[in-house]
Amino acid sequence: MRRFEYHEPASLDEASALLVRHGADASLLAGGTDLLVEIKEHLRWPQHVVNVKKIPGLAALEYDERNGLRFGALVTARAIETAAVVRARYAGLAQAARELGSIQVRHRATVVGNICRASPSADTLPPLIADGASVRIHGPAGGRTVALEDFFTGPGRTVLAPGELVTEVVVPPPAPRTGKHYIKHGRRKAMELATVGVAVALTLERDACRDIRIALGAVAPTPIRARAAEAALRGRALDGGTIAAAARTAMGECRPISNVRGSAEYRREMVGVLVARAIERAREGAG
Amino acid sequence: MKRIVEVTINGERHELALEPYRSLLDVLRNDVGLTGTKKGCDVGDCGACTVLLDGKPVNSCLVLGVEVGGSEILTIEGLQRGPERLHPLQDAFMRHGAAQCGFCTPGFLMMASALLDENPAPTEEEIRFGIAGNICRCTGYTKIVAAIQAAARDKAEGKA
Numbered sequence: 001m002r003r004f005e006y007h008e009p010a011s012l013d014e015a016s017a018l019l020v021r022h023g024a025d026a027s028l029l030a031g032g033t034d035l036l037v038e039i040k041e042h043l044r045w046p047q048h049v050v051n052v053k054k055i056p057g058l059a060a061l062e063y064d065e066r067n068g069l070r071f072g073a074l075v076t077a078r079a080i081e082t083a084a085v086v087r088a089r090y091a092g093l094a095q096a097a098r099e100l101g102s103i104q105v106r107h108r109a110t111v112v113g114n115i116c117r118a119s120p121s122a123d124t125l126p127p128l129i130a131d132g133a134s135v136r137i138h139g140p141a142g143g144r145t146v147a148l149e150d151f152f153t154g155p156g157r158t159v160l161a162p163g164e165l166v167t168e169v170v171v172p173p174p175a176p177r178t179g180k181h182y183i184k185h186g187r188r189k190a191m192e193l194a195t196v197g198v199a200v201a202l203t204l205e206r207d208a209c210r211d212i213r214i215a216l217g218a219v220a221p222t223p224i225r226a227r228a229a230e231a232a233l234r235g236r237a238l239d240g241g242t243i244a245a246a247a248r249t250a251m252g253e254c255r256p257i258s259n260v261r262g263s264a265e266y267r268r269e270m271v272g273v274l275v276a277r278a279i280e281r282a283r284e285g286a287g
Numbered sequence: 288m289k290r291i292v293e294v295t296i297n298g299e300r301h302e303l304a305l306e307p308y309r310s311l312l313d314v315l316r317n318d319v320g321l322t323g324t325k326k327g328c329d330v331g332d333c334g335a336c337t338v339l340l341d342g343k344p345v346n347s348c349l350v351l352g353v354e355v356g357g358s359e360i361l362t363i364e365g366l367q368r369g370p371e372r373l374h375p376l377q378d379a380f381m382r383h384g385a386a387q388c389g390f391c392t393p394g395f396l397m398m399a400s401a402l403l404d405e406n407p408a409p410t411e412e413e414i415r416f417g418i419a420g421n422i423c424r425c426t427g428y429t430k431i432v433a434a435i436q437a438a439a440r441d442k443a444e445g446k447a
Contacts, residue, residue, distance in 0.1 A: 051351075102331075104334060189419070
């Protein structure tokens with residue numbers, strides 16, 4: 001591995017100061033499952049690696065009915081995948097975490113790392129956006145909270161300013177009769193990056209859809225919401241006709257590219273198929 | 288600059304002086320002399336370097352040596368129950384011929400032991416899901432899955 005200097009800050013302020021001092025020469029290390037691969041493959045060459053694992057207070061995962069779910073920057077994908085409360089209340093997120101890499105990778109990889117890496121195909125991003133998650137950020141100027149759907153500015157790019165780091169993810173509690181679903185579409189069952197990812201969170205009232213969020217991964221420079229498709233369903237009954245129309249609308253909202261995992265045309269077609277399927281599954285989950 | 292790391296490996300305390308940019312995999316093989324843990328892809332795809340870090344299966348190629356201070360590590364060399372007593376999984380892998388060249392075997396055994404610790408009676412699907420991060424390039428997974436199932440059965444029947 002290429003040489004680097006290694007830091008283990010004991011506080012957020014210390015981590016922040018290191019990031020400010022070393023600027024683009026510094027990389028944060030949490031799980032390391034992306035960073036160490038990128039260093040080994042010469043995709044990134046930090047002079048300074050700042051390991052945040054010794055900072056207290058970043059490892060908690062908590063849920064309560066009023067505030068929902070909150071988990072710190074050191075919570076692994078495996079912890080999310082296996083937490084009973086996540087499986088019960090945030091089924092899309094649990095499913096996405098379960099499909100990220102292998103169990104070995106998930107024991108190291110953190111969800112906050114998956115967020116900050118800002119890959120358009122990252123599995124945990126669509127369900128978190130569909131859940132209305134936000135991230136808490138610590139920086140030289142203090143703290144701030146940003147809605148996750150506003151966090152990404154491009155592939156690998158986020159709103160984080162120099163010296164800022166994400167400390168926690170906050171996800172609101174689901175309303176009664178809410179169902180969620182995430183579908184990862186890839187070329188094989190495991191150890192895969194998503195060709196298309198679709199997450200849906202919807203809430204029913206009588207037979208109508210009271211609220212719905214549809215988030216798409218790997219079909220735009222950042223994960224996106226299919227807002228027009230959502231609007232077409234809000235307040236309407238969910239039946240074959242309305243679902244199919246919304247799925248067609250979502251196809252028009254995505255901006256996919258062609259790459260080794262699929263063509264733009266194929267991705268757009270799959271958005272139509274998978275949005276309809278995810279809505280149906282989420283509706284079953286809503287009861 | 289080297290850092291001093293105190294770590295327990297297969298029940299034995301070690302004090303190591305490590306450069307920060309060295310992987311746990313390289314440290315285990317080159318500094319501690321435990322070459323049973325294999326270097327395959329070195330980027331977390333193949334699972335040949337799987338060890339248990341505080342009981343959890345991880346790719347040792349994606350862990351820095353300097354990160355494991357105070358931890359307990361189990362490698363393939365520490366899996367057997369005693370000098371003459373194999374782990375039930377090792378025994379089952381032998382009986383089922385679940386190895387060809389053998390390069391992936393230590394990683395499979397470590398992952399499978401973690402799997403059985405967590406879920407003593409896994410279904411075939413659960414086994415295949417569990418070993419998705421371990422790659423065998425010789426032949427396939429049928430005998431490996433059968434061996435893991437047999438080890439689980441032996442354990443349940445009190446044979447192992």
